[in-house]
Amino acid sequence: xxxxxxxxxxxxxxxxxxxxxxxxxxxxxxxxxxxxxxxxxxxxxxxxxxxxxxxxxxxxxxxxxxxxxxxxxxxxxxxxxxxxxxxxxxxxxxxxxxxxxxxxxxxxxxxxxxxxxxxxxxxxxxxxxxxxxxxxxxxxxxxxxxxxxxxxxxxxxxxxxxxxxxxxxxxxxxxxxxxxxxxxxxxxxxxxxxxxxxxxxxxxxxxxxxxxxxxxxxxxxxxxxxxxxxxxxxxxxxxxxxxxxxxxxxxxxxxxxxxxxxxxxxxxxxxxxxxxxxxxxxxxxxxxxxxxxxxxxxxxxxxxxxxxxxxxxxxxxxxxxxxxxxxxxxxxxxxxxxxxxxxxxxxxxxxxxxxxxxxxxxxxxxxxxxxxxxxxxxxxxxxxxxxxxxxxxxxxxxxxxxxxxxxxxxxxxxxxxxxxxxxxxxxxxxxxxxxxxxx
Amino acid sequence: xxxxxxxxxxxxxxxxxxxxxxxxxxxxxxxxxxxxxxxxxxxxxxxxxxxxxxxxxxxxxxxxxxxxxxxxxxxxxxxxxxxxxxxxxxxxxxxxxxxxxxxxxxxxxxxxxxxxxx
Numbered sequence: 001x002x003x004x005x006x007x008x009x010x011x012x013x014x015x016x017x018x019x020x021x022x023x024x025x026x027x028x029x030x031x032x033x034x035x036x037x038x039x040x041x042x043x044x045x046x047x048x049x050x051x052x053x054x055x056x057x058x059x060x061x062x063x064x065x066x067x068x069x070x071x072x073x074x075x076x077x078x079x080x081x082x083x084x085x086x087x088x089x090x091x092x093x094x095x096x097x098x099x100x101x102x103x104x105x106x107x108x109x110x111x112x113x114x115x116x117x118x119x120x121x122x123x124x125x126x127x128x129x130x131x132x133x134x135x136x137x138x139x140x141x142x143x144x145x146x147x148x149x150x151x152x153x154x155x156x157x158x159x160x161x162x163x164x165x166x167x168x169x170x171x172x173x174x175x176x177x178x179x180x181x182x183x184x185x186x187x188x189x190x191x192x193x194x195x196x197x198x199x200x201x202x203x204x205x206x207x208x209x210x211x212x213x214x215x216x217x218x219x220x221x222x223x224x225x226x227x228x229x230x231x232x233x234x235x236x237x238x239x240x241x242x243x244x245x246x247x248x249x250x251x252x253x254x255x256x257x258x259x260x261x262x263x264x265x266x267x268x269x270x271x272x273x274x275x276x277x278x279x280x281x282x283x284x285x286x287x288x289x290x291x292x293x294x295x296x297x298x299x300x301x302x303x304x305x306x307x308x309x310x311x312x313x314x315x316x317x318x319x320x321x322x323x324x325x326x327x328x329x330x331x332x333x334x335x336x337x338x339x340x341x342x343x344x345x346x347x348x349x350x351x352x353x354x355x356x357x358x359x360x361x362x363x364x365x366x367x368x369x370x371x372x373x374x375x376x377x378x379x380x381x382x383x384x385x386x387x388x389x390x391x392x393x394x395x396x397x398x399x400x401x402x403x404x405x406x407x408x409x410x411x412x413x414x415x416x417x418x419x420x421x422x423x424x425x426x427x428x429x430x431x432x433x434x435x436x437x438x439x
Numbered sequence: 440x441x442x443x444x445x446x447x448x449x450x451x452x453x454x455x456x457x458x459x460x461x462x463x464x465x466x467x468x469x470x471x472x473x474x475x476x477x478x479x480x481x482x483x484x485x486x487x488x489x490x491x492x493x494x495x496x497x498x499x500x501x502x503x504x505x506x507x508x509x510x511x512x513x514x515x516x517x518x519x520x521x522x523x524x525x526x527x528x529x530x531x532x533x534x535x536x537x538x539x540x541x542x543x544x545x546x547x548x549x550x551x552x553x554x555x556x557x
Contacts, residue, residue: 389518416520429450
């Protein structure tokens with residue numbers, strides 16, 4: 001506590017208060033809570049946006065906890081940057097950093113993946129054969145991209161020579177995808193875009209890359225040579241009805257054709273055709289450029305662990321957490337953060353940001369012998385780029401309500417430059433702050 | 440996005456302009472401000488003649504600032520959509536205009552000195 005009487009007379013105390021004030025401003029509110037003493041063993045699977053951020057937050061909240069982070073990938077990928085890379089606005093390095101640089105001191109980082117997970121025995125075996133026991137498990141593995149599900153396709157095909165882009169595959173592939181997109185928007189032809197039938201990370205990204213390609217072709221003066229087709233397995237272009245209608249309106253305005261209930265099944269590179277499952281029969285489209293985004297699932301180790309839903313998303317394997325507390329329904333010492341969660345919405349970094357305080361609260365409260373109170377309402381956000389220089393900052397929750405962060409100031413369904421700035425320059429800085437546990 | 444701290448705002452500007460360019464611009468802005476305070480204290484008065492030229496140069500600074508921000512954010516004037524965009528752009532224009540006016544005033548004062556004033 002600061003003694004007010006002393007403050008009046010002590011210059012040092014005043015400076016201390018000023019410095020403390022600046023630090024509080026810099027770090028954000030809520031950092032001053034007393035640490036909870038514990039010797040609990042906490043295992044975090046995955047050091048991506050969710051894993052790194054929760055490790056940083058727990059280190060601030062717990063004293064004496066044995067925190068172990070397990071992740072086999074040495075690179076950290078800033079995935080919201082992939083679209084910008086694939087549109088030629090950034091190079092691959094924009095999205096690449098090292099996993100280790102985001103992790104706090106005083107924890108154990110093991111550069112391996114989980115090979116076996118037994119939630120009955122509270123035990124994980126790593127790919128290197130290490131056996132790790134835990135009291136609490138945080139699952140933040142992210143998801144895997146099932147490229148093999150697209151018949152006739154492999155990632156080696158991505159590039160301008162084949163006219164194939166696949167920016168979901170990683171920063172380098174996003175850069176190669178740009179070269180493919182650059183050539184297509186120079187030469188023209190039929191461009192095919194779309195999304196997979198499974199749950200997916202950033203469901204707005206397939207729409208964004210389509211809009212960007214159309215805009216780039218227009219800017220180059222080649223729009224007349226290009227045809228754009230967007231295929232979706234759903235009966236809408238975006239899961240939130242009000243946003244779907246806006247996206248449809250923009251596609252109509254910009255002469256982008258769309259097909260509902262079309263699921264990409266296979267690609268024939270030699271014939272430059274793609275086959276789609278539709279309700280009636282198989283449809284085949286010829287393409288000069290195709291953007292491939294595959295079905296997405298939980299990593300196999302999670303699907304084999306018994307943590308997944310038994311009766312929902314059975315082909316995908318998302319873990320069975322309570323949609324508000326993010327705590328596992330059958331194993332109360334297990335929590336989920338990010339893409340791996342079997343909840344109705346939000347496989348985005350923005351959702352991770354709102355998962356973090358909830359999981360932190362329930363875990364720390366449990367350790368302190370209290371009941372956690374914070375709830376996740378399904379918030380997610382998507383700066384839906386409609387062209388280079390403009391975006392719509394759409395934010396929504398489980399109920400499909402729009403939940404704008406700046407109501408009355410930034411209209412969610414309006415194409416705005418300020419929303420583009422949010423995506424292009426503000427997002428990475430806030431993402432980095434989140435990773436350090438400060439936002 | 441609801442929690443914006445000072446560090447985050449600085450990081451946003453670093454992201455917008457690149458770390459080195461941003462801090463170089465901050466240093467230049469600080470240097471101009473210090474020089475402005477210096478000439479004010481040295482001369483003990485505002486020179487209205489120098490101020491007039493500084494004011495006349497304001498549109499140049501404003502337009503330059505808008506052009507620079509659009510360039511650094513891969514944007515163009517056609518991207519300006521709603522009222523908030525115009526307000527932000529106006530803010531950029533005003534900041535550029537005021538900054539450039541101070542620069543012009545300082546350069547005149549340093550180049551011509553106090554005695555150039557009639």
